[in-house]
Amino acid sequence: MPKVKIPRKSTAIDMTAMCDVAFLLLTFFILTTRFRAAEVVQIDIPASTAQIPIPDNDIMMFNIAPDGKMFFGVDKQEVRLKILDKIEERYQLKFNNQQREAFRTLELWGMDVNQLSDFLSKEPNERAMVKQPGLKIDTTGGNQLEALILDARKADFDVHNNTLLRVAIKCDKTTEYKAFDKLIEALQNLKVNKFNLITSAKNSAE
Amino acid sequence: MAEMNVPAGGGKKGHKKQRAKKMSTRVDLTAMVDLGFLLITFFMLATTFNKPKTMEVNKPAKDEKIKEEPPIKMSKTLSLMLSSRDNVFHYVSPDDIDANTELSVDSANYGAAGLRKVIQRRQAQVKAQWGDQDELFIMIKPLPKSKYKNIVDVLDEMNINGVKRYAILPPNDPIDSLIALRLGETRK
Numbered sequence: 001m002p003k004v005k006i007p008r009k010s011t012a013i014d015m016t017a018m019c020d021v022a023f024l025l026l027t028f029f030i031l032t033t034r035f036r037a038a039e040v041v042q043i044d045i046p047a048s049t050a051q052i053p054i055p056d057n058d059i060m061m062f063n064i065a066p067d068g069k070m071f072f073g074v075d076k077q078e079v080r081l082k083i084l085d086k087i088e089e090r091y092q093l094k095f096n097n098q099q100r101e102a103f104r105t106l107e108l109w110g111m112d113v114n115q116l117s118d119f120l121s122k123e124p125n126e127r128a129m130v131k132q133p134g135l136k137i138d139t140t141g142g143n144q145l146e147a148l149i150l151d152a153r154k155a156d157f158d159v160h161n162n163t164l165l166r167v168a169i170k171c172d173k174t175t176e177y178k179a180f181d182k183l184i185e186a187l188q189n190l191k192v193n194k195f196n197l198i199t200s201a202k203n204s205a206e
Numbered sequence: 207m208a209e210m211n212v213p214a215g216g217g218k219k220g221h222k223k224q225r226a227k228k229m230s231t232r233v234d235l236t237a238m239v240d241l242g243f244l245l246i247t248f249f250m251l252a253t254t255f256n257k258p259k260t261m262e263v264n265k266p267a268k269d270e271k272i273k274e275e276p277p278i279k280m281s282k283t284l285s286l287m288l289s290s291r292d293n294v295f296h297y298v299s300p301d302d303i304d305a306n307t308e309l310s311v312d313s314a315n316y317g318a319a320g321l322r323k324v325i326q327r328r329q330a331q332v333k334a335q336w337g338d339q340d341e342l343f344i345m346i347k348p349l350p351k352s353k354y355k356n357i358v359d360v361l362d363e364m365n366i367n368g369v370k371r372y373a374i375l376p377p378n379d380p381i382d383s384l385i386a387l388r389l390g391e392t393r394k
Contacts, residue, residue: 015235022242029249046355048362050261064354168260171354177288178350180357184265193267196260199358 040108040132041065046173047202054198058164060152063108064171068179069134070145071110074152074165080104082155083148087113090147095120102127110134113144137182145186153190167195261361266373282336283343284328286360287377289389290351292316294360296324299381311385316359325367344372347382349391 043063063071074080084095084103091113095103099120110132111119119130136144156165167187171180187195280299287295297311314320325344333339344364348357357374364372377386386392 015239019235019239019242022239022246026242026246026249029246029253033249033253045258046358048259048261048358049366050259050362052260052262053257054260170258173353173355175354176290176350177348177352177354177357180354181348181350188265188267191267193265194262196262197358197361198258198260201259 040071040110041069043170043172044174045170045198045200048197048199049202050199051201052196054168054196055166058156058160058166059168060149060156060165061108062167062169062171062183063110064169064175064179064183065134066172066174068175069110069132070137070179070183071108071132072135072148072152073106073108074156076156076159077104078159079152079155079165080106082158083151086151086155087116087148090151093117112136113148137186143186145183146189149186149190149192153192167192168198169195170198261358261365263361278343282332282341283345284325285345285347285379285382286321287382287385288346288348288352288356288360289313290349290353290391292353292356294321294324294356295385295389296321297381297385298328299379309381316356316363321360321363322367325363325369329367329369340370342369342371344369346372346374347377347379348374349377349386349389351391 041063043065057075059075061073061075063073065071074083081100081104084100087093088095093113093116095117099117102120102124103116106120109116109119112133113136115133119127119132122130135148153163153165157163169180169183184195187193280301283299285297285299287297289295293313293315295311295313297309300307300309312324314324329339329342332342346357346360363369377383
C-alpha cells in the first residue's frame with residue numbers, strides 16, 4: 001500500500017482578528033474606567049433595594065467611619081480650590097501654591113481646619129500614612145462642619161452659578177445613629193433637607 | 207510565528223541578477239495580543255462596575271415643621287423604635303393616655319419575617335379602620351446607639367411596603383422614654 005502522506009500544516013494562527021478584539025475591549029475599558037478614590041477609611045456600606053444610581057457629578061460627599069469620624073470631599077477640583085479660598089478667609093489662614101495643589105487633588109479629608117496647613121505641606125506618600133482625626137464638630141463656638149457645608153455650597157455657586165451640589169452620605173453599617181444624626185442636624189440647620197444615602201444593591205426578599 | 211522565508215528553488219548557476227528577496231509582510235502579533243489582554247485585565251479589575259445606589263431622603267424643613275400640620279391621630283400611627291441590639295420595638299400609641307391605658311410593645315428583627323410583617327399587619331389594620339392603608343403614619347425613632355444599617359433597613363422597608371407617610375423623629379414621647387428606660391438605653 002502506498003503511504004498516504006499528510007501534508008504538514010503550519011501551526012501559526014492569524015492573530016490579527018484577536019488583536020483587534022483585544023484592543024477594542026481595551027479601548028472600551030480605558031474610556032469607561034473611573035478609578036476608585038483612595039479610601040481614607042474602610043467603609044462597609046449597608047444594602048438596600050433602592051435603585052437610583054449615584055449621580056455622576058456635583059456631589060458633596062460625607063463619609064462616616066464606624067467610630068463616628070467624619071470625612072468630607074467634593075468631586076470637582078475647581079470647587080475644591082474655591083472651598084480652600086473660603087477656608088482661608090473664614091479662619092484667617094494662608095496657603096501657598098504647593099498646598100493649594102495638594103488640596104486640589106485631595107479626594108476626602110477630615111481634620112480640624114487649623115491642622116490642614118501642616119497636612120498639606122507633607123509629601124503625598126506621607127499624607128497617605130497620616131491617620132486623619134475626622135472633621136471637627138464642636139457645638140460650642142462655631143461648628144466647623146456647618147461652616148464647611150456652607151462654604152462648599154457657596155463655592156459651588158461661584159463656580160457653576162447654580163446650586164446643583166448634592167449631598168451624598170456614605171456611612172458604615174455599624175456607625176451609631178448618633179454620629180449620623182449630627183451630620184443631618186448640621187445639614188438641616190443650613191436648610192439642606194434632601195440627601196442621598198449611599199447603599200449597595202440587594203433584592204427585597206433578603 | 208513559524209513562518210519562514212524559504213528561498214525559492216535551487217539557484218541556477220547561470221543566473222546573474224540577484225533579485226531582491228520578497229519579505230513576508232506578516233508580523234508576529236502574539237506578543238501584542240498578550241499585552242492587550244494584560245491591559246484589559248488591569249482595567250477590568252480597576253473599574254468600579256456596579257455603581258453604588260443611593261436612597262433619597264427628604265426631611266421636612268426644620269422651622270415650619272410642627273406649626274403647619276394638624277396633629278395626626280395616634281390610632282393611625284405606628285411607632286418604631288430602633289434599639290442598639292439590632293432589633294426594632296414597635297407599638298401603637300393610644301389616642302389619649304390615662305391611668306388605665308395599656309400599651310403593648312413588641313420587638314421584631316429587620317428581616318422580611320420581622321419588621322415587614324409588622325408593617326403589613328398594621329397597614330391592614332389601618333385599612334380596616336380608616337378605609338385606606340395610606341392613612342398609616344410611621345414614626346421612626348432611632349435611639350442614638352442604634353446602627354446606621356438599621357435606619358437604612360427601616361427606610362428600605364418603607365419603600366418595599368409602599369408606606370407613603372413616615373418621619374424620622376427623636377424619641378421624645380413619654381412612652382419612648384419609658385421604653386428606653388426599660389431597655390437601659392439613653393435617648394440622647
